[in-house]
Amino acid sequence: KAGVTQTPRYLIKTRGQQVTLSCSPISGHRSVSWYQQTPGQGLQFLFEYFSETQRNKGNFPGRFSGRQFSNSRSEMNVSTLELGDSALYLCASTVRQGAVETQYFGPGTRLLVL
């Protein structure tokens, strides 16, 4: 099976702009999670989507939003970009079997906000 794909891989934006990142999970996986990774805060959970519904959300402001489509592809959007939003954004395709959950991560989108 193909792995998780994320587009674009690199992005440069300026403060105040908005950005949309895309993630295609592994075929058959219905759950997609998003994470932000910065040198200062490490890897932090943003939100999780399952069957087009946001099921869980981390502690991020409302400028961070997402959605999932019927084919399980997901997008996340960040509005009114701030310098601190510069980060590696990771998408994980998740499979759950009983009480065990395994997340398979994509290569990430590196966002630089100037």
Place this chain on the structure above:
Amino acid sequence: DAKTTQPPSMDCAEGRAANLPCNHSTISGNEYVYWYRQIHSQGPQYIIHGLKNNETNEMASLIITEDRKSSTLILPHATLRDTAVYYCIVRLLSRGGADGLTFGKGTHLIIQP
């Protein structure tokens, strides 16, 4: 999810076994131990998970102590490509789905040639 403690860094000679410890003394009975690793600038990679028994797959072995308060990830024959940050995560899934993995600072494993 239970908190984990890992050494910030470790060195290992290429070809030798790398043993990465993790302390999770507050683990509850239903929580699983997961290991992921992240090679520089890539997405984290799932390695292995376990509940009570020792586990082995093509990548590594996981040894969990009988009281489940600590575990060790073993890479049997480390190569330079195993240089990465290794994360030990203890996790109990809620019925409502995944509320996200909690990544600590992990252990930076450096394989020396």
